[in-house]
Amino acid sequence: MRAIKGVLLQCDPAVKQILLAMNEKQSFIIEELDDYHLVIKADEEYRIRRELEAELEKNTYSLEGS
């Protein structure tokens, strides 16, 4: 038996696909559990959150046009 240290991410399938695409560029996923769960390296979490936020931000329309 093995115990691997990491961070469990819970997300929706759409976010998971974005994460998988990000993983291609720079690998951080330890294990894909199912559509809603992933285990990633603990020290990468902050970077992932930031990049995901930027990615999601591209898909929103802002009234202020900023």
Place this chain on the structure above:
Amino acid sequence: MPAAVVPDLNTSLPTQHTLIPFLQSQSQNTLTRLYQKPSSCLAIFRLLAPLERQLVMNLLWLESAIPVATMAAWVARDGKKLYDAAVVNLGNLHILPSSMVKLALNSTFKTSFRHAITGGGTSGSFGVPVEKDDKRPALDLGALDSYALERWETILHYMVSSGSGQYPSKPSQGVLYLLQRSGLMANIHGALQITSFGFQFLLNSPHEQLWNLLLQYLHMAEERQMDLVEVLSFLFMLSTMELGREYSTEHLSETQKAMLEDLRDYGLIWQRKPNSRRFNPTRLATTLTSSSPPLPTSTTTSSGPAEGFIILETNYRLYAYTDNPLQTAVLNLFVTLKYRFPNLVVGTITRDSVKKALQSGISSDQIISYLSTHAHPQMRKNNPLLPVTVQDQIRLWELEKNRLKSQEGYLYTAFASQADYELVLNYAKQLNTVLWENTAKRCFFGSLDGHANIRGFIERRTGATG
């Protein structure tokens, strides 16, 4: 004596005043010392629930104790629950020592409270008024009110604009410390910032806000080794004073004199000079234990929920009929403000503005409840009050922020056999640390704090078999 305890149709227990639980947590000794002051007894009496007040009044003029059964006979069956709760409550306050046989008021409380009602005695517990000094006239009521309002709003305004980078006039060091201690503001990156709890605080009525802060003050007083009885009795004394009258500081104890400075900062009292030998309680102080509003209502500037000022349209546009910088600053937390006129502020609720608010720890429900409590009377014709589109969108924006949940821990995998897997999994489940499991893949994810236990468990097992 009234014939019966009127059964309340609404059997749910009435809400308690915030101070009561604090008093109940004090020792009997402390409370008895507090009850030596007639003004404290009167003030506490005013904080009690109506039924509790009635019980106290019923027993107050009895010289001897009455059997519990006699009292219980007055209670209709529907009111039994309320009556029992009231007796327990009074028992916890040591006003009505709990007894299975006889009921009688705490004798100290009885004597002092009788004093408070009938007058007499020279204890000066209601404050010692001083004669008018013609050379140095006191403030009139209007000036006193605006002083109190200015002080109070300075505190709130400071809290609200802390996140925006602009700093209005700072309250004193003591107030800042109190705000930080009470968790309303937190020190983030070296500067005080309003917390999520602080935003909720802003939504409360001024009376609740005041007591919330004073409660923190009381907790602090314990740490500063101030005598709690002195602090409490001074607050109670203030609450029974007459607005617009000047009182002498000469009969105050050292602790109470030290409190004058703090209370000046909160706007509870006014003094001409810091070392003046007379002080004026403001409306904030004299309404502490009464149901009248603590801030003058004539000025529309007070943030009371009685007068709504916000109109919200389905297109996310918000019109706020206000010229109060405090209210404008509160709105600025979650609205992109566009125009500002002498009596009107116009803005839009946008994704960015709400996101900014969410990031500073304000929840969507808090935003919505603020908007509904301060909705303009015109808005009240609408049903539902706020446009559904806007409400839903604010909630959706909050959900959007939480698309990713994370938790640190360990992934347990590669078990030798199904039996092994189930054994460890069951153990982890007992510890309540399993966050995710999959029997087919024979692995599970446990939280960080369970790891030491699980590792120990496995080591013990392999040690036993091997």
